[in-house]
Amino acid sequence: MGACGAVGVGVDVGACGAEGCSVEGWGSAWGRWWVGAGAGVSVLGPARNGVSEGVRALTRQSLRADTPAPALPAVRVRRAVPLPAVGVRRVVSVCAVGVRRGPRVHASVGVGGGSERLGGMNETVAPEGAELRARAEIDLAAVRANVRALRERAPGAALMAVVKADGYGHGAVACARAAVEAGATWLGTATPQEALALRAAGLPADVRIMCWLWTPGGPWRQAIEADVDVSLSGMWALREVIAAARLAGRPARVQLKADTGLGRGGCQPGDDWTELVTEALRAQAEGLLRITGLWSHFACADEPGHPSVAAQLARFREMVAYAETRGVEPEVRHIANSPATLTLPESHFDLVRPGIAMYGVSPSPEIGTPADFGLRPVMTLTAALALVKHVPGGHGVSYGHHYVTPGATTLGLVPLGYADGIPRHASSAGPVLVEGKWRTVAGRVAMDQFVVDLGGDEPGPGAEAVLFGPGDHGEPTAEDWAQAAGTIAYEIVTRIGSRVPRVYVNASGE
Ligand SMILES: Cc1ncc(COP(=O)(O)O)c(C=O)c1O
Secondary structure (H helix, E strand, O other): OOOOOOOOOEOOOOOOEOOEOOOOEEEEOOOOOEEEOOOOOEOOOOOOOHHHHHHHHHHHHHOOOOOOOOOOOOEEOOOEEEOOOOOOOOOOEEEEEEEOOEEEEEEEOOOOOOOOEEOOEEEEOOOOOHHHHEEEEEEHHHHHHHHHHHHHHOOOOEEEEEOHHHHHOOOHHHHHHHHHHOOOOEEEEOOHHHHHHHHHOOOOOOOEEEEOOOOOOOOHHHHHHOOEEEEEOOHHHHHHHHHHHHHHOOOEEEEEEEOOOOOOOOEOOOHHHHHHHHHHHHHHHOOOEEEEEEEOOOOOOOOOOOHHHHHHHHHHHHHHHHHHHOOOOOOEEEEEOHHHHHHOHHHOOOEEOOOHHHHOOOOOOOOOOOHHHOOOOOEEEEEEOOEEEEEOOOOEEOHHHOEEOOOOEEEEEEOOOHHHOOOHHHOOOOEEEEOOEEEEEEOOOOOOOEEEEOOOOOOOOOOEEEEEOOOOOOOOOHHHHHHHHOOOHHHHHHOOOOOOOEEEEOOOOO
8 A cells, every 4th residue: 555545546548658558448457456457557656535536536537628539449458467456556447438429437435435436437435345355347438329229119208217126227317317318208117116216316307207006104104205107006005195285295107007918917907997096086086196198018928929918908908998998098198118129019008117138138038039139138147256265076066066077177166156146956067257257156046156177277366257147248147047947037027136236338429
């Protein structure tokens, strides 16, 4: 550690200068100092006021007006040599990503809690050491591109970006913001708490937010006051929202949900629907609510040709027609999730509600790959090997010894486990890219760690293990993990745990 002890990191994006050579790529420190071939990671020197000053220095340095954009976007630094530490404690990661109009710089500095946003740069301050172990890199440019691609699929409809479950594990607020930048005018969540958190995050006020998973007790009044559209599937919910609207002194925005065949949430057709529509119209006439939407959800839109799809569409049209005949004038009618947005134009109505596709994951390999739809996976999950060691043949590996080394080999310890969302069902099956080769989980996935057989290779502790990503560098995808674990890719990305820091790149719009 240098004399001052402050953290100051920089990525010099200009021509070769005193502080570094031109940046073409992405440098990851993993607890060490790296400067890679073709990439320059420069130390700006001791900063006066600790981290923030150091990061501000980084901003100034990196976003100089006269600096040309890097030639290559997000190329990882593969060959690296240690850079002597100069007045620096530790840097977790530094990356520079070339984009059309100039460099975007992301820096994560491992010095404890808190975070701040600076200009065109998104800084994530992770808990001490967290990013040394593992990180989920979230490419917000990919979110924006995916939302644009989805809007092209449904040109006549508005788009609701579904960001429930913390944006399917990607970070709800960051992904919501990126989706809105790309033209989403609605955001969808399951719980009211998720919706209220989005409203509190300060997104543009004209962005509509809707949530649909209610239980008795609300919080209806907070949702009304936050201008959140609430979904009603039955009379108990209508009664509660009317009471809350009286207390709030303003009308609720309500959307009536029809069960057109999913057999989950939603009001049954027939008498139940008749009563819900009738009573909602009565409350609307009293000024207690406004019926803003009529909507439903598919059961099998990801199974091309499944007969329930046409049946649900027909039922939806009937239930909407009934409500409209009775006098409902909805702002939006909607039923399309990702697979329907991608493959069923007749289901688009006024609004489409894609979730998984905006994160660049195909709803089902049966309907196509992300690339088939012009989508790009948003999350890349990596970890640093915690240990690499030689073992003889016949050595049992991990709990239960379900893997026994077939001969003398090297084992790598990946510091991620089922507490981080790595499925235990992927034991002896999940793929991991280490030093350009696919390795397979050797034996059981444990709570915090699993092992890969490196087949005699010696990448060294700290070497990068890529569990999944877009696949550009030969790494597995979330779909590969889904198949290894006998599940769907939705579950793979959504379950990545809170112990894994999300590191946002390309936060600024193009
Ligand atoms: C009501 C509702 N609409 C839309 C979606 C988005 O679905 P998908 O992720 O398949 O696009 C979901 C997610 O399950 C949902 O529950």
